[in-house]
Amino acid sequence: MPDLPQTARVVIIGGGIVGCSVAYHLTRLGWRDVVLLERKQLTSGTTWHAAGLIAQLRATANMTRLAKYSQELYGELEAETGIATGFRRVGSITAALSGERLEELRRQAAMARAFGVEVEEIAPDDIAGRYPHLNIDGVRGGVWLPKDGQGDPGNITLALARGARQRGALIAEHTSVTGLTRDGRRISGVDWQGREGGGHIACDAVVNCAGMWGHELGRMAGVNIPLQACEHFYIVSEPIAGLGPLPVLRVPDECAYYKEDAGKLMLGAFEPLAKPWGPIPAEFEFDELPPDFDHFEPILEMAVNRMPMLGQAGIHTFFNGPESFTPDNAYHLGLAPEADNLWVAAGFNSVGIQSAGGAGMALAQWMEDGEKPFDLGDVDISRMQPFQGNRRYLRERASETLGLLYADHFPFRQKTSARGIRRSPFHALLAARGAVFGELAGWERANWFAREGREREYRYSWKRQNFFANVAEELAALRTGVVIYDMSSFGKLRVEGPEAEDFLNHVCGANMAVPEGRIVYTQFLNPRGGIEADVTVTRLSETAYLVVTPAATRLADEIWLRRHLGERRAIITDVTAGEGVLAVMGPKARELMQAVSPNDFSNSAFPFGTAQQIELGLGLARAHRISYVGELGWEIYVSADMAVHIFETLWQAGQELDLKLAGLHMMDCARMEKGFRHFGHDITCEDHVLEAGLGFAVETGKPAFIGREAVLQKREAGLDRRLVQFRLRDPEPLLYHNEPILRDGQIVGHLTSGAYGHHIGTALGMGYVPCSGERAADLLGSTYEIDVAGTRVGAEASLAPFYDPKSERMRA
Structure with a gap:
């Protein structure tokens, strides 16, 4: 073990592929005094037994950007470091066994085109041609990504480590972290213990790359890093005569992936119900977990039918090893919410090899600049709620999230495990009236309402789901009468x-x-x-x-x-939990409010954009005249103790006005009709406020504020792109997000969000379109299409909302 310094600029904890990637990229940016501590040996936790699948396409544009970067990096590392990474571009095939899966793959292929990833939709015979050993019975079609690859996880890690060492990083194996010294919101140093003694390193920053140990390491620092290890199974066959190089093959409907390596066939599984594992023994190093053939057997039976040669070859290895999972299947990256210099890169949900290069690059740049290099909201550790560190919660949720990797990724799909944690004061009242709940950040939220006597659960599809007509009715009530919906989770x-x-x-x-x-x-x-x-x-x-x-x-x-x-x-x-919030919205909202309160709700006495304390029923509330759905209305804030009374008062008085309950799916459809942006989709940290069409919300005449100079510069230089709204000319297709935007036949971007505009009568979407040097008339004068699962659908473009463009209704 090398002599460890007493001070360092940064201490990285964990010597898997992610920790080595962070060290590599920090040193490439010129950082010195970089120390990496590994409790055992490099790769000895999860990295060493990873399958080494390296795909380009991820669920969002920036996650795809990072995956593509990883692949390019791994292809160059051997020349830089002299260590063979085993990286080969063998391509990958994903096969669909159902119509719904085929629709998903076609939408993914369209998304790949928008993200600049080479992709081809292929028929069953084409799949057989590229993978001749496959039984194509029941195969409906698939997609082919020719630039996907595979590599040797251990050697990629060692190459990253060598690259970091060559630029001055110090990497110490067999060195455990025994404590973190905290000074207010900063970690001032790291206590370590090696084979021949221990010590302390004072440092400016710490990076938690401890993988499945990341949760406990976080607790050591007073930081919440929700992670749970789960068992992950694969088998490797005996050598198969004549088996040459093959693409990676995924058959998600059978929970299986296949990889050829050195004349052997690997079969891996992401079973629907996984097995959480832990606590982790202190001596864990290059270890396997006890085999559980009964758990794996159903997938093996399907695989032998799908890949007959697998049934004829002997099993050389039955492997069971742990991998760490997060509650939402997105990894953790960024600055921990509870500290100002503790960074996190952990919880890679079985996609650590393909993600590590890009994640290390992004985190290093973030640390260098003090701000995100681009939108990383999908993986930013600050998305995790404090309760999600609960151990029981993690075990229950992780058993589901592993299986969701290969489940159908239907729009609006809700997780079923670890539910019912956070409920608004109105929850029971809404449940009694037909609410169908979804979950966000632990909150149970009424997404739609089932008719009396009808099923109260989701029936998922890529087409019109079972709540489609219900949401249409709720939106019609909003536009013509009055509705209430629960906004307490905000x-x-x-x-x-x-x-x-x-x-x-x-x-x-x-x-x-x-x-x-x-x-x-x-x-x-x-x-x-x-x-x-x-x-x-x-x-x-x-x-x-x-x-x-x-x-x-x-x-x-x-x-x-x-x-x-x-x-x-x-x-x-x-104070989120202290107040319940009911939105009272629609042209009859003023009439309902006047029926339950002696306060004056006229436009002159209670103008738009103001809030007042009011009497309501026998209680008190605060009414905010604001709208996210484009109608006249108020958001009613009430202390939790009076929330039930306020609801009952509104509900009773509303019967004469045909008051309807509505859910948050309706709210999303309504905001889309009105052109209101959704944070995290339409607007993110890399979207300039002027290009997002929100310049009206910025006052540059006031004293200096964060971003003022950038706003003034953009106003002077002009916009490079604009957020445009689209309305499909065909009322049948549905839009969700990431569908390619074509301008005069060429892909120019993708939809940032989409929803069905029931009042407008067709699907609507938003997305950024390049417009450097163009006038609005030029931008809107082009011919636009949206690629929906491979079919180009004509669309009307607009910079103004399709519904009530002058906002006369909500200001009435």
């Missing part, structure tokens, strides 16, 4: 203190120097003018504001505020 952050106004003016694009009771729609911008958060801010008093955030980003938005507070005299308090 985050609520109270910012108060003598310098609250100054602080919020620093982080918000809009002006916070407004009268008490004013509601301001605004964004938190980064120095590039990108959107870090999309919120409303209500001034409650001279010294207090309420920031309302999307449910999924509540923690991330709170952390953004805390990290920019500095020495200002203000405090930030999460």
Whole structure:
């Protein structure tokens, strides 16, 4: 073991492929004093037994960007380091055994075209031609990605490690981390123990790359890193005579993948119900778990039928090894919410080899610049809620998430395990009236309402799902009458203190120097003018504001505020659970509110964009006149103790007005008709606020704020792209997101979100279109199509909302 220094710029904990990638990329950026500590030997945790599949296509554009980068890097490492990585571009085939799976693959192929990934849809005979050993009975078709590959995980890791060492990194094996010293919100040092003694390294930053040990290492630092190890099975056949190189083959309908390696065939599985494993023994190193043939047998039976040669060859290896999984099947990357210098790259959900190169590059650049190089919201560790570190929760959820890797990835698919954790005060009332719940950030949310006597569960499909007509009815009630829906899950952050106004003016694009009771729609911008958060801010008093955030980003938005507070005299308090929120929306909303409250809800007494304390029934509430659905209405904030009474009062009074309950699927359809952006899809940290069409929410005339210079520069230079709304000319196809946008026959982008506009009568979408130097008339004068699962569908483009473009209805 090399002599360890007493100080370092960064200590990386974990010597798998991810830790070595982070070290490699930091040193490539010029970092010195980089120390990597590995408790046993490099690769000895999960990396050594990984299958080594290296695919390009991921679920989003940026995850695909990172996967493509990994592949390119692995192809170059041998020349740089002299270590053979075993990387080969053998291509990959995914075969579909059902119509629904084939629809999914066709949509993935369209998405690949939008992301610049070479892809070809192939028929069963074409699959047989590329994989002659396959029984194609029941195969409906598939996709071929010629540039996918496979590699040797151990050697790729060793090559990354050598590359890091060549640039000065110190890598110490057989060195365990025994403690982390914390000073406020910073980790000031790392305690270590080796074979011949121990010591302490003072450091500027720590990176947790500990894989399946990452959860416990996080607890050591007071940081929540939700991870659970699960058993992962594969078999390797005896050598098969005449078996030459083959593409990687995935048959997800049978939970199986196949890889040829040195004349042997590997069969791996992502079974529907996985086996959580732990705690991890202290001596674990290059270890296997006890075999469980009974658990694997159903998949093996299907595989022998699908690949007859497998049944004739003997089994050389039956392997069972642990891999770590996160609650949502996306890995953890970024700065831990609970600390200001502890970074995380862990929990790679069986895609660590194909992800490690890109993840290491992205994290290193983030550490170098102090801000994300591009949108990493899919994997940002700050998306995880504190409760998700609960061990029982992790075991229950991980048993499902492993299987979801190869399940049908239907739109709106809900997880079924570890449910019912967070419920609004209205939950039981909505459940009694037919609510069908989905889950987001642990919240049970009424997504739609079943008719009386009808099934109250999802029936998934890529076509019109069983709630399609229900949502259409809810939207019709919104547009013509009045509905109520539960918004309690949205985050609520109270910012108060003598310098609250100054602080919020620093982080918000809009002006916070407004009268008490004013509601301001605004964004938190980064120095590039990108959107870090999309919120409303209500001034409650001279010294207090309420920031309302999307449910999924509540923690991330709170952390953004805390990290920019500095020495200002203000405090930030999460009050999300303290208030229930009911949205009362529709042209009859004023009539309903007037029926339950003596307050004046006229336009002159209660204008749009204001909030007031009101009496409601026998209780008190705060009404916010704001809308995310484009109709007249109020969001009613009520303390949890009075929430049930408020609901019952509204429900009873609403019967004379034909009041309907609505869910959040309806809200999404309505906001799409109105052209309202959805954070994380239509607007992200790499989308400039002006190009997103939100310049009206930025006040550059106020004192300096984060992103001001970038906004002024963009106004001077002009827009390079614009967020455009699309309406399909054919009312039948459905849009979700990532469908390619074609302008005059050429792919120019992809949809950032999509939904069916039941009032408009067809599917709608949004997406960015390049427009450098163009006028709006030129942009809209082109011919547009959307690629829906390989079929080009004509679309109308607009910069204005398709519904109520002048916003007259919600301001009535």
